[in-house]
Amino acid sequence: MKTLIKYEFLKILRKKSTLIVMVVSLLITAFLFALPIMQYQAYNQDGAIAGLEGIKYQKEQYLQLSVVLTEEYITDTIREYQKLFENPDNIGYDGYEKFLIGDAYWNFVAPREKLLRTIAANYNKPEEYKGLRKLTELDITAGANFYKTRNEKVEALLNTPSLGMSEKQKEYWQDMSSQVKTPFRYGYYEGWEIIITSFELLMFAVLAICIVIAPVFSGEYQAGTDAVILSAKFGKTKLITAKIVSSFVFGILAFTLHIVVACGLPLIAFGVDGWNLPVQIVNSTIPYPFTFLETVIINIGIIYLVLLAMISLTLLLSAKMKNSYLVLAVLVPVLFIPLFLSPNGTTGIYNLLLFLLPYRCTMPELNNYISYQFGGLVLDVLTLRAILYPVLTAIMLPFAKFGFRKHQVLT
Amino acid sequence: MELKLQNLCKQYGAKHAVDNVNIKLVPGLYGLLGANGAGKTTLMRMICGVLKPSSGNITLNGKTIEELGEQYYIHLGYMPQDFGFYPDFTAREFMLYIAAVKGLDKKEAKTRTENLLHMVNLSHVADKKIKTFSGGMKQRLGIAQAVLNNPSILILDEPTAGLDPKERVRFRNLISDLAKEKIVVLSTHIVSDVSYIADTILLMKQGHLLLQEPMATVTNSIKGKVWEVLVSEQEVSKYSRHFSVVNLHHENNMVRLRIVNETAPSIDAHIIEPSLEDLFLYHFGEEAQIERSNGNENVN
Numbered sequence: 001m002k003t004l005i006k007y008e009f010l011k012i013l014r015k016k017s018t019l020i021v022m023v024v025s026l027l028i029t030a031f032l033f034a035l036p037i038m039q040y041q042a043y044n045q046d047g048a049i050a051g052l053e054g055i056k057y058q059k060e061q062y063l064q065l066s067v068v069l070t071e072e073y074i075t076d077t078i079r080e081y082q083k084l085f086e087n088p089d090n091i092g093y094d095g096y097e098k099f100l101i102g103d104a105y106w107n108f109v110a111p112r113e114k115l116l117r118t119i120a121a122n123y124n125k126p127e128e129y130k131g132l133r134k135l136t137e138l139d140i141t142a143g144a145n146f147y148k149t150r151n152e153k154v155e156a157l158l159n160t161p162s163l164g165m166s167e168k169q170k171e172y173w174q175d176m177s178s179q180v181k182t183p184f185r186y187g188y189y190e191g192w193e194i195i196i197t198s199f200e201l202l203m204f205a206v207l208a209i210c211i212v213i214a215p216v217f218s219g220e221y222q223a224g225t226d227a228v229i230l231s232a233k234f235g236k237t238k239l240i241t242a243k244i245v246s247s248f249v250f251g252i253l254a255f256t257l258h259i260v261v262a263c264g265l266p267l268i269a270f271g272v273d274g275w276n277l278p279v280q281i282v283n284s285t286i287p288y289p290f291t292f293l294e295t296v297i298i299n300i301g302i303i304y305l306v307l308l309a310m311i312s313l314t315l316l317l318s319a320k321m322k323n324s325y326l327v328l329a330v331l332v333p334v335l336f337i338p339l340f341l342s343p344n345g346t347t348g349i350y351n352l353l354l355f356l357l358p359y360r361c362t363m364p365e366l367n368n369y370i371s372y373q374f375g376g377l378v379l380d381v382l383t384l385r386a387i388l389y390p391v392l393t394a395i396m397l398p399f400a401k402f403g404f405r406k407h408q409v410l411t
Numbered sequence: 412m413e414l415k416l417q418n419l420c421k422q423y424g425a426k427h428a429v430d431n432v433n434i435k436l437v438p439g440l441y442g443l444l445g446a447n448g449a450g451k452t453t454l455m456r457m458i459c460g461v462l463k464p465s466s467g468n469i470t471l472n473g474k475t476i477e478e479l480g481e482q483y484y485i486h487l488g489y490m491p492q493d494f495g496f497y498p499d500f501t502a503r504e505f506m507l508y509i510a511a512v513k514g515l516d517k518k519e520a521k522t523r524t525e526n527l528l529h530m531v532n533l534s535h536v537a538d539k540k541i542k543t544f545s546g547g548m549k550q551r552l553g554i555a556q557a558v559l560n561n562p563s564i565l566i567l568d569e570p571t572a573g574l575d576p577k578e579r580v581r582f583r584n585l586i587s588d589l590a591k592e593k594i595v596v597l598s599t600h601i602v603s604d605v606s607y608i609a610d611t612i613l614l615m616k617q618g619h620l621l622l623q624e625p626m627a628t629v630t631n632s633i634k635g636k637v638w639e640v641l642v643s644e645q646e647v648s649k650y651s652r653h654f655s656v657v658n659l660h661h662e663n664n665m666v667r668l669r670i671v672n673e674t675a676p677s678i679d680a681h682i683i684e685p686s687l688e689d690l691f692l693y694h695f696g697e698e699a700q701i702e703r704s705n706g707n708e709n710v711n
Binding site for chain 2: 003007010015016223224225226227228229230231232233234239407408409
């Protein structure tokens with residue numbers, strides 16, 4: 001079996017097209033994940049600081065923000081913001097809203113704008129977007145009550161009529177949300193945020209791997225080697241397993257290389273700072289009790305499962321179709337049509353299915369309370385993805401095997 | 412060892428590619444003759460288990476292919492018509508790969524690969540990529556892979572296609588050497604490929620097996636139907652229109668014609684000893700003529 005796997009692996013690697021597709025795909029991935037670094041800009045009173053210099057400047061600004069977001073700290077921060085707002089000299093107006101300007105902005109808001117926005121958003125009602133303006137409206141005489149407000153907001157979100165959540169689903173999310181540790185620790189997390197918000201770009205890598213895998217079976221039909229191998233002792237048995245194993249090995253190795261590039265570039269540029277911070281510092285109502293590192297690991301794990309299922313689908317199509325172009329003609333729409341589909345709310349069969357499609361599965365969707373109920377069992381979207389894709393893999397592989405074993409040499 | 416084809420049929424829609432073929436094959440070299448489209452390739456694919464018969468079955472020593480599974484393929488070597496290679500593999504890698512698919516252990520695979528590459532005169536290019544090989548080299552590699560597992564059933568589908576006459580002779584001798592104590596079925600529409608080496612001739616036409624005869628007696632059926640006649644050059648076209656002319660030979664201003672026909676084509680004609688080519692033309696006269704006019708030299 002080892003020898004068969006070795007040669008099947010060699011067959012994949014030896015093709016010039018493999019090298020070309022992989023190099024192009026790696027370059028695209030590197031470019032896409034390097035783009036936020038190249039385009040990064042930090043601002044101070046003197047203007048914009050671009051690229052690595054900007055990153056360095058911003059990191060320094062965050063040094064004083066590496067704090068625990070206690071009620072006291074949040075209250076003081078809001079109070080200070082409100083105090084600055086009391087001075088008319090600090091206020092600008094664009095015809096729509098008032099905002100801090102001048103030293104008040106550059107000395108207080110600019111270094112901690114993300115933190116202020118996270119705090120402000122915590123007090124917005126569901127589907128309310130007031131930005132920093134919200135901070136000026138808050139009554140903090142009895143303290144900020146940040147975490148109490150967070151819990152109330154989670155509760156309000158769960159009861160949003162458009163979500164149409166069952167009591168079981170509400171219980172599920174309440175239970176999960178209660179596991180989020182408070183108070184949150186704040187700090188610099190730019191690199192991780194870029195990775196988390198760019199995960200969908202890895203679909204190009206998935207497609208590239210599927211392009212390379214597409215001829216695994218159909219290539220034998222195209223080359224006319226099917227008759228020889230199918231009439232050999234292991235042609236209908238071990239060889240098929242060897243083809244599947246080598247495809248998976250190739251897929252995993254190639255994808256790992258992409259992951260290294262995709263995660264490596266932002267983490268080298270922005271640093272690994274923030275790996276142990278909770279994702280709630282981006283959005284306080286995220287129900288998942290994860291740190292940034294945990295989120296990245298879990299989501300990469302899910303993308304690997306999606307990849308394996310897509311490889312299985314590719315192999316199934318490859319075993320059934322006459323050539324690899326036909327395989328790709330089916331595969332590309334499966335992978336990329338969801339790109340053009342947007343969720344319209346968070347419930348309904350359309351949305352629930354949409355969040356399970358391969359492209360959507362690359363996105364963690366931490367902010368959305370997407371859950372699936374099967375009788376008394378409630379599963380969040382991440383868990384269901386982690387179950388669904390291995391199941392799909394397990395279903396498709398026997399069909400791929402069967403397809404090749406029963407292939408008839410007609411031409 | 413006995414390979415039996417019983418009531419074997421393959422239908423594509425209304426077309427019968429192979430129609431109720433019954434053959435019992437024992438060790439020996441079988442020349443499977445037939446014009447293009449006669450059903451030779453379809454029959455061979457079914458023997459090799461890569462094409463499912465519409466009905467009938469194939470048994471080896473009384474057991475069907477399905478019953479035997481891998482145990483059937485252990486005995487099988489197959490060189491399909493126009494079969495492909497992996498262009499980026501070297502000849503040695505290709506042989507070792509096929510050896511692995513055939514279930515040979517590593518040591519045996521290496522030894523057999525080296526011996527066979529030497530035998531087909533490809534040792535000196537064993538580490539060259541197959542994409543650099545000529546048609547003849549690929550054909551030799553094709554036969555080498557077919558016998559890697561020392562099969563007791565060797566199926567060769569048009570193995571000499573695309574070879575020049577010198578290579579064809581070399582190939583014929585090679586097959587003859589390999590055929591000892593094996594069931595070898597060699598399909599061709601080139602009569603000379605099998606006339607020297609076959610023990611038995613199988614003749615297929617439009618999916619039917621027309622005859623199965625030992626080489627020594629295969630032409631008996633057309634004894635008294637092969638004629639030779641000396642005609643003027645002007646008369647040649649007339650004879651060609653009305654009879655199956657196997658051969659013509661110019662002698663001064665006259666032409667000596669070899670004709671296959673039930674009755675004497677002229678009063679001057681005399682009966683001669685029939686050959687396999689005559690038999691082929693007798694059965695495939697019109698098809699063979701068409702192929703010949705298309706550039707396929709069937710009756711050479």
